[in-house]
Amino acid sequence: MARKKSNSTNAAQVLESAVSPILEINYNDPLFTAAAHPTKPILLSGQVTGHVYCNTYDAEKLEELTQAKREEHYNLEKEAYSKGKIPHVNKSVSQSKKKWWTIIENNTDIPSDNALVTTNWKTKRHKGSCRHAIFEPLEGSVGDFVYTCGTDNIIKKASTETGKVVGKVDVSSDYTNQKDALTKLCHSTTHPFLLSGTEDGHVLVYDSSNLNSNKLKFKVQNAHDDSVNHILAMPGVSAYHYLTLGSTTLSHIDIRKGIITQSDDQEDELLAMCFPSDEVGEKNDTVLVAHGEGLVTLWKNSKNKLMDQLTRIKVNKSASIDAIIPTMNCDDEGLVNSVWCGDSEGLLHRVNYKTGKVVETRLHSVSHGKYGAVDEVGILDIDYDYRLISAGMDSLKIWSNAEVEDQEVSSEDDDEEEDEDNASDVENSWSDISSDDGSDVNDEDSDEENESEEEAGDDLLHKRRTDLSEIITKPKRKTLDINKLTKSKQEDKPEEEAIEEPLPKKQKVKEQKLTTKQLRNMQKHEHGIRKFEGL
Known part of the structure; x- marks a missing residue:
């Protein structure tokens, strides 16, 4: 029986980023470690068997191919939706049935003529695991x-x-x-x-x-x-x-x-840490630490000599944060204040440590893997061109760093945007009326004409609200009619008496109290509750 998805996984799918991987490499044997070359598109991976692989990937071609296939997939989805074959156009990366990025099914069997990913060398480097x-x-x-x-x-x-x-x-x-x-x-x-x-x-x-x-x-x-x-x-x-x-x-x-x-005992496993992007090679004052209870804590050497955490950010309360790394991009204001986190539920979170919020989520793995429920993200790195690399025991993914265009969404939802504009116009009209009321309250020297306009506006509001109340109260009148039909003795009573029926009913319920004598008399008689008392 499949395990139910946690609330955090469901929430992550709702808040999922539109960024997709450009390359996915699957491993037959568990992957224990991976590292990206700081200046070249070279990837190093070490496995439980002690083998180490060195691969080169063509990042630019992978980006182009991924973008082209994504547009093709999106157009097919849009066409199927227009013909009524599918209920909606799927924009989720993780929930898409078709993967448009390049996938290497087995890291040990990469074709030599593969122009996108090549194996530089592979070796049995250690007798035990790497x-x-x-x-x-x-x-x-x-x-x-x-x-x-x-x-x-x-x-x-x-x-x-x-x-x-x-x-x-x-x-x-x-x-x-x-x-x-x-x-x-x-x-x-x-x-x-x-x-x-x-x-x-x-x-x-x-x-x-x-x-x-x-x-x-x-x-x-x-x-x-x-x-x-x-x-x-x-x-x-x-x-x-x-x-x-x-x-x-x-x-x-x-x-x-x-x-x-x-530091003081944090009463929680401390698993990984990093400096923010702007402090990696300079001050080294602020430190972000990943916790086993789904937290990221902020520490400062200048504040208390790193004796204790200063603030905490809740990332995923149902998982451990196993890896954390800075974005290494100081050109973007949003990225320079962010760090990437990988958790045990296969989720990736970009956390802005200054605002204390998760600002972006990606799903490394959401399905059952070979070695567990999901491919837990225990490895994170940044490649030479600021691309995020995430890995678990089953697979490794290199994520695109290209900005996702919003034209796709706008082209599909033109009608929806028009509807939203119309709705916003209605909301604005209501807000205009309310703002007029507020300004008139503050205006002590208003003219009589403005007051009459206020009353007219209020009448409009009251009319709309009374219409809604009439719709809401219709079922209540029907229930009164049903009560009249069920009581045969009250058929000949006038409507006024029928309307007053609920009042004596409530009084009867309140007044219906048994005396101690009546309780004793009832206990002497056999009834259903007494008969089945011992069972």
Whole structure:
């Protein structure tokens, strides 16, 4: 039996954005991590099997093809609607029966002659699962290398172009507990510092320019009591300063000295965090944190040293917010103040953190998948041209960044808009009358002619309202006639007495009280309630 959709899913479908994906890649084996190249249309994906794939996509052609197919699909829907074959033109992206974007059914079987998506290289990178993958962010070599970590306790550095490993380190020798395992990676944007978080809450730092030395550079012991969920560099503060999330706390650490501050217990799992777009490489003062109870909280280092959250934004109370990322677009005023959130119900939310509201929703997944009810959004990234990338275990989607034209809607709803204009004219006429009343009240020195016009306007209003009341009261008169018919004794009574019938009825109900003597007499007699008392 299919599980019912939650209220949040239904609401998201109502508020769904018109933006659609341009590419969808499906995975046979669960996808654990994905990363977008910062300057090129290159996509990295790591799976539970330990395989890592590097793909290139032609974003411009995908955009053009998606737009052309969407217009074709829309015209067919419009034609079917005009012939009465369908009840309405479907404008929803998620509810459309036909998908107009490019779909790769199996990431392991992309044709070599595919001009839109190509596989640069693929490899079995780790013996266990590949848990995290990132591109190098250093200014002199942005995106030239990729770093991956797996459950085999090995971090590997490889060339983005060829996939060839150029350095690796076995971190198991640096564990306090040999059963510990790697969870997350983070790289400094200015120094060759490669950080890795562990399940026991430690942070290990290595020299990314010389991983083969197997030498631990720094170690922050017990940054958290539990697994490190996220590591965020603070280049605007220092190359040695980072933020980490683990369990229910946020920590500000210096990799040389240890924990600077640790927040109060938030009594909720803290899963991911990010800086707003305008603070990514600068101030690093405002931090947005995703919670397990469907919240996004705002923190400020300048206010309370990140000891506690300042405000909270309700995003989806029935799901956990598993991923959060800035839009990275500072050119648009609406986007610069927004962050993208992905939740466990397969929904994407664009949240304006300054207004504290969800301003846009997209549906990554609404149907049952292979590994759960829906494809939970646990991975978010932004590609080189500000396109949103969302992924779960089943699929990955690259969303269009082209503005959706409103001409489609206006061309279809010309008649509806005319009706709305007529309706607005009627509303304006009513509002004009009411505004006249208000202005006349404030006007103490009004003329008698204006007063007569007021009365005429009031008469118009009263006439319309009395007409409505007559329609409403018609059923009441019918009920009185039925009551007269049911009472045979009152057939010969005049209408006036019949109208006064409800009054004595109410009085009889109020006056019908039994005395204690009458109650005792009733208890002596057998009746239905007493007979079935013991059953």
